[in-house]
Amino acid sequence: MVKPENLGRIIDEHPFFQGIDATLRELLVGCAANERFDAGQFLFRQGQSAKKFFLIRAGTVAVEIDQPGRPPIIIETIAEGDIAGWAWMVEPYQSTFDARAMTLVRALSFDAQCLRRKMEADPALGFEVMRRFVPVMAHRLAAARLQMLDLYGPTKKPKPEKTAKPEKAEAKSKGRNRAADARLEKAESKKKKDG
Amino acid sequence: MNVLPHDPMVPVPFRIEKVRRDLSDTFTMEMVPEAGGDFAFRPGQFNMLYVFGVGEVPISISGDPADRSVLVHTTRAVGTVTEALDALKPGDVLGVRGPFGTAWPVEAAFGHDLVFVAGGVGLAPLRPAIYQAMAHRERFGRVIVLYGARTPEDILYKKELERWRGRFDLDVLVTVDRATGKWGGNVGVVTNLVARGGFDPLNTASFVCGPEVMMRYAAAALEKKGVARDNIWVSVERNMKCGCGLCGHCQWGPHFTCKDGPVFRFDGIADLFQIREL
Numbered sequence: 001m002v003k004p005e006n007l008g009r010i011i012d013e014h015p016f017f018q019g020i021d022a023t024l025r026e027l028l029v030g031c032a033a034n035e036r037f038d039a040g041q042f043l044f045r046q047g048q049s050a051k052k053f054f055l056i057r058a059g060t061v062a063v064e065i066d067q068p069g070r071p072p073i074i075i076e077t078i079a080e081g082d083i084a085g086w087a088w089m090v091e092p093y094q095s096t097f098d099a100r101a102m103t104l105v106r107a108l109s110f111d112a113q114c115l116r117r118k119m120e121a122d123p124a125l126g127f128e129v130m131r132r133f134v135p136v137m138a139h140r141l142a143a144a145r146l147q148m149l150d151l152y153g154p155t156k157k158p159k160p161e162k163t164a165k166p167e168k169a170e171a172k173s174k175g176r177n178r179a180a181d182a183r184l185e186k187a188e189s190k191k192k193k194d195g
Numbered sequence: 196m197n198v199l200p201h202d203p204m205v206p207v208p209f210r211i212e213k214v215r216r217d218l219s220d221t222f223t224m225e226m227v228p229e230a231g232g233d234f235a236f237r238p239g240q241f242n243m244l245y246v247f248g249v250g251e252v253p254i255s256i257s258g259d260p261a262d263r264s265v266l267v268h269t270t271r272a273v274g275t276v277t278e279a280l281d282a283l284k285p286g287d288v289l290g291v292r293g294p295f296g297t298a299w300p301v302e303a304a305f306g307h308d309l310v311f312v313a314g315g316v317g318l319a320p321l322r323p324a325i326y327q328a329m330a331h332r333e334r335f336g337r338v339i340v341l342y343g344a345r346t347p348e349d350i351l352y353k354k355e356l357e358r359w360r361g362r363f364d365l366d367v368l369v370t371v372d373r374a375t376g377k378w379g380g381n382v383g384v385v386t387n388l389v390a391r392g393g394f395d396p397l398n399t400a401s402f403v404c405g406p407e408v409m410m411r412y413a414a415a416a417l418e419k420k421g422v423a424r425d426n427i428w429v430s431v432e433r434n435m436k437c438g439c440g441l442c443g444h445c446q447w448g449p450h451f452t453c454k455d456g457p458v459f460r461f462d463g464i465a466d467l468f469q470i471r472e473l
Contacts, residue, residue: 062382071375074382079391102379142412146384147372151406152315152345153273 007032010108014055015081016132024125031114037101043084044095050087052109056080059105064098072098076143086137088112089130203439206245206290209266211283217351221316222281223257223269229288233263237298238323239402239430239458243438244268245290249279253435253453255320256294260327266291269319269351295438297458299324299428301331304400307426308336312413314343314385314405318351320430320457321404325359332364337394339366343385343409346371347378366393385409389416396421403461404430411468414461424462431456431464448473 007029011017017025035054037043043054046066054061060079064072075097078084084107087095093112119126208229215223228234236242236256245251252274258267272281283289301309301324309328313321328338340359344350350369360367368388370381381388385405399422403413410429417427433445433452440454448467450456467473 060381062376064376071377074374074376074378077370077380077382079381081391143384143387146386146408146412149408150345150372151409152343152349152372 007034007108010034010057011055014057014108016055016083016136020128021124024122024128027118027122027125028110028115031111031118033109033111035107035109037105037107039101039103041101041105043099043101043105043107046095046098048095050085050093050095051112053083053085053088053112054099054107054109056082056084057106057108059107060102061105062098062100062102064100066098075147076140077102083133083136086133088116089133203292203295204437206243206251206292208288209291211285211287211289212265214283214285217269218271218349220273220281221269221271221351223267224280224283225258225265225267226289226291227265234266234294235263236260236266236294236323238301238327239299239320240294240296241320241435241438241453241457242266242268242291242293242295243435244270244276244280245292246276246279246283247288247290250276251290251292251436252276252280253295253432253438255430255457257319257322258326260323261330269316269322271316292438295435295453297456299327299402299430299458300400301327304328305331305334306336306398308394308399309338310389310394310399310401310417310422311338311340311342312385312389312401312403312405312417313341314409314413315345315349316351317405317409317430318342321402322352322355324402329362329365336398337366338364339368339394341385341388342367342369343388343405344369344371345373347374347380384412386412386416389413389420392420397423399426401427402430402458403427407431407468414465414468424465425460427461428458429461429464430458 008025011025011028043061044050056078058080060077061084062074063076063078064074066072084099087093119129209226210229211224211226213225217223238260241253241255243251244254254268254270256267257269258265270277270280272278311321311325325340328335342356356367356369359365370383370385370388374382401417401422403410414427414429418424431447431452433447435453436442436444438453440451445452
């Protein structure tokens, strides 16, 4: 188990909390735990209560969205120095995506309820955490918008070979037959009349 | 001897030697002058390629500037002329005018870290500069290639990127805008890779090429990281026609993109990037 003073050092060294005031850091330490995830394990799941957020210390995390009957789509990858999860700050505190470890991941997790309580009790901590989270959220929003733009444009699919669709061809031939049948009937009825 | 004549309006016949399909709509052609001889160019320059009876298009040169025996162009088939180019086969002949325009200032970046930021097919105009930088590898600090593509299937020059990645003196980071679980690499916009850094921003030159929106955000990310505007270069595309600043079709504010560009230093054009009407 990591000692609290070491947790404090990890917080200090992580880019997200770089330069944080020592008193506020100690408040953070009280809600922090060291965690490890093997490749394939989930840090959090879509739809679940957002109980934690993570400072990624090592490894890569895929933020994914699940789609029925298809492989999940990776929206973003998060790596060392990043944070994972901000649903814990926004009601109803529910994760909107899956976060899956792509490699071995070492992270510092923060208990959301513990931290929210402390942030409400100490506005300085609340402001400090928000001040650091908002730029990350803004950056991710801008990145998501850029991704939506589909800047590089879709690659054109190879042109399909020009062959009539069987059902169309069939319909066409049926149509032709109907016309031929009608002509035959007309001719036969004319014959009968003449005869 | 350079084969191209002094009159920049006269196309020179080149014969296609090889065609390689890079992506379903992107292909690379290697061609040689029909009359023999060399073809010299500087990284970042472009040629006007003329498909006889169809029309002309500006296409950046994507080969190695040290190899003058063959002219290499990577093209994405998106319109009438590029689709006609796509239909050409080895042995066919097309007209070439050029090389035109300004170049990536590789030599001016000696002594710096060098960061290439490419998006989509924008890797093609940067490739000659990457070749040149690697030919003078000892003259740079870190050399980093940051590349963004739409999906893993849309990564241009995949094998070459893998080869570059295998070098100990070149950092290659690739990201895609979307992927499924089979992809083990980065997902996200290419500007995220800039933020990860790994270079000394105060001593870095950066060459950026891709869709204009991407270049705008990449330049902003580089600036945020601390790279000065006068150390960032971008390649701008407009409606180039004559290639030598006569016709005015490619005018962009006070610049003719074909003559004053396509490679611009960012501090000179940053404001133009913000003007929607241009």
